[in-house]
Amino acid sequence: MQVQTSHPIVDAVLEQYRGEIGDDLPVYRNHVLRALNYQQLLLGEPVPEVAALAWAVHDLGVWTAGTWDYLEPSADLVAVHAAEFGIEDVDAARRLVLDHHRLRSVGDRLIETFRLADRLDASRGLLRATVTCAEVKAVVAQLPYLGFHAFLARRGTAWAIAHPTRPLPMMRW
Numbered sequence: 001m002q003v004q005t006s007h008p009i010v011d012a013v014l015e016q017y018r019g020e021i022g023d024d025l026p027v028y029r030n031h032v033l034r035a036l037n038y039q040q041l042l043l044g045e046p047v048p049e050v051a052a053l054a055w056a057v058h059d060l061g062v063w064t065a066g067t068w069d070y071l072e073p074s075a076d077l078v079a080v081h082a083a084e085f086g087i088e089d090v091d092a093a094r095r096l097v098l099d100h101h102r103l104r105s106v107g108d109r110l111i112e113t114f115r116l117a118d119r120l121d122a123s124r125g126l127l128r129a130t131v132t133c134a135e136v137k138a139v140v141a142q143l144p145y146l147g148f149h150a151f152l153a154r155r156g157t158a159w160a161i162a163h164p165t166r167p168l169p170m171m172r173w
Helices: 008-016 018-043 049-057 071-085 090-099 109-122 133-142 148-162
Strands: none
Touching: 008 018, 008 049, 008 071, 018 049, 018 109, 018 133, 018 148, 049 071, 049 090, 049 109, 071 090, 090 109
16 A cells, blocks of 8 residues: 655645644645545545645634634635635535544545544544554554543543533534
């Protein structure tokens, strides 16, 4: 398996937010690229540019809007960057971002593989759908976690303490 360790859209978008993301940039970048690789495996083909843009921004609202309730702010970034890459279907990219934490499956193949790829990475490969353990290990070997799960735990815990009635605002039914 050839692990994709960079993507021109992902790299260009993330470079524009280097200041906002700060020291978390390598952590977020590796998460984005791991998930992009997993989606590629689930699709059986390269991810389309609309998905690459969605990957780049899917969690960016954590930093740009400073909130754990980040889906809308992240989805709004699609429109900011779509023209840079000639992406016309802004609604499709927004849908990928807005639906990537759905608990139930969706009828759209691109959204479903995006959702499953993000879940696979967040679960450290435990919930991997049709991606094999060997494929997960190959991806992680090239794009290590760098404290990604500790980051999730810290941010999630801080939010839950401050918002006990809404501890996971990004989750959708």
